[in-house]
Amino acid sequence: MRNDSSCNSTDHLVSRRSMLGNMLAGAAGVGALGQFVHPLVAKEIEAKKKQVLIFLLNGGLSQFESFDPKPNTDTGGPFRSIPTSVPGTHFSELIPYTAQVAHKLAVVRSMFAERVPGSHGGAREYVVTGRPPQQGPYPWIGPVYSKLLADNEDLPGNIHITPSRWGPRQDAAFLGPRHASLVLSGGQPPLNVNRPEVFDKELDESRYKLRQIADLRFSQRRRTAHTEAYQSSYDQAAQLIRQKDLFDVTRESEKDQLRYGSHDVGRHCLLARRLLQKGVTCVKVTHNNYDSHMENFNFHLEQLGEFDKPFATLMQDLDDSGALDHTLVMLVTEFGRTPVIQPDNGRDHWQDSWSVVVGGCGIQTGGVLGATNDNGTEIVDRPVHVGEMFHTYMRAVGLDPTATHLVGGNKVPFGAPERSAVKELLI
């Protein structure tokens, strides 16, 4: 597949956004959006208000130590299950705070996917594109949301808060660099967001305008994906310099900083809340170290011990503020972990059954979909494929996963055409 980002130029986006803006203004003038706008367009406008919060528990969260516990079985591990806020539903005792917000979530205990090349990378790509990686590259879901939902020119559409030492990924594929994740490695602001002291504001703006003129002249003669990328990078950098406070989590109240915790994932969740409040369309938080081939129980105890409270706190805050009504929350991992406990007290990769969690807008919460057998070795009810979940993530925010991207003149469906959304999860 040819990567042609010129069909996704800034000009196209601006004109599309202007059109929608005009329509909104016009509709507001007559006072009733629904009466005067075509239903399909109204639905798209509705979708524009949506935001998405993605948690990636990187390495492969164990379903046994989280959302599908099997205590006192040969596979179950040493931890107990505890009741949740949903009567009859139990989680592992490692996530007591998440258990208290279970009614704001829907748990899918019957995820599966075929094994794909690339181990973690391949499986991760499958989860966030809904397509086997060998068929790609397809854009990850964050960039897709950035393209289809983001309507604020002054904000990055897609921000990824990562553990330290994570660099940018080429996750936008044919959507172009404008929609690639802006990576906040270690939750830190992008590098060099402070204007060099040698430039005052006026001089810096003059410099920026001069570069724009040069870019425009160049692009009128030779328009390539590279020039788009450079232009996009400069624009994004300018945005970031203007809004560097956006990334400063210390501006949140001390009380909130205490509530979320001083460890990295606590700060990252609070930063995610801040970014969503400021209007960023898609925020992804990655939490590491679930690849527990060795000492699975120790590592899950440690990692979920960090993750549980800030995640639940953020869910509660989003709910309290009303943001859950327009924010889709996804908690995903690339695969599950083996029922069999390995010799090093570990669990290996397992793509036959694992759990994901969704909540917020568009989702029927407070339930469990699918089931595994008594010791978690196989799915016994309602298998759900990763491709189906991709469709579901789209539908939940009012997007049509059967619609298409235009790539080099070809129509490419948003979601894998052979799959469809999980209706049981949708409102």
Place this chain on the structure above:
Amino acid sequence: MTESTFVPQPDGADPIATRLVAELKHDRGILACRYDTVNHFLFAGARDYFVHRWDLAREPVVEPPADPKKKPKVPPVPVAPMDSRIELAEHQSWVGGLSLFGDGERMATGDFVGRLVVWSDRAGVPKPLFSFEAHKGSIRKVAVSPDGNLVATVGNDGAVRVWHTDSASKLHVELLGHDCHVYHVAFHPDGKSLISADLKGRVKHWDVETGKLVREIDASLLYAYSEKYEVDVGGIRGMTFNADGSQVCFAGATGDKGIAHSGNARVLLFDWESGRLLKELRPEKEEVCTAWGVQFHPDGFIIGSGGSRTGGFLWFWTPDNEVAFHMVRFQQRAPGFDVDLAPDNRTLAVANHDGVIRLYEMSGEKKADLAEAGT
């Protein structure tokens, strides 16, 4: 192997001759095992909610081959009869802590959700004398004092607690100071000192009577902070004093291989009085695995058990040589999580990941009766 510096005594154990003599089978991984030095039993904690007791007086049997027409390549290993094992119910999670009182009556066990159980009548029909939640989160190990008046527990809540054994949940002293999971605990043979050891390889020496911290011993060779994964790895997995308390060993692994692989197996031998590291004991060939269990043998050598998914091992060292003079590689790829020495000083019990306790004899002679191991 390096040339052995160990010479067996005329009637003593001969590690070079170590051979598998019996299997005590279960269907869950075994985490801890202890010989009953008074009675003919072997107790174990496993990846289930029971304490298991095998009657070693029962003659092991050779199971008939699955296919009678095929002659096995190696002679089958005798197996303890199924009905020689009983299960003792009280725990609510895996049982990793197990320590027997010297009175032949009582036993203390701890589980992964913090429950401490002290049992009575261990040679008859064992019943919980008392049972309570001693820690928030897992109990990693328990230890009974030499006089049987105290039992110490350590766990994931970072606390070391010493309990009176004459009544339920009567705390003698709480010892705080570890800032991470505490993996192991042991009383010094004099009963006056207690040591606790943690994930970061720090050993704290406590005065049992006053609860004061006496000193710290640095065994952090068995710990690493993984820069790549930003996590702590390793810890002290096995720990034991020699009989007179002049030396202490810590078992674990050195180095940082991330979160998917262990470091290299090591046992650290320390002088108790000075707290000085005497020897860093290692296999002849580096093994990416953990040493989980360690025991001193009265004949002057040290036994370690361990392994990983690549295999399970017994190692034998003399205190004057860093390199093991002998190693037994298990047939099965299952680490030995614990090792205990039988009262006869010739038989070893190894708690294996694959759900089997294997008994090894450090002797070329074939014993007629397993029960001798318990006498």
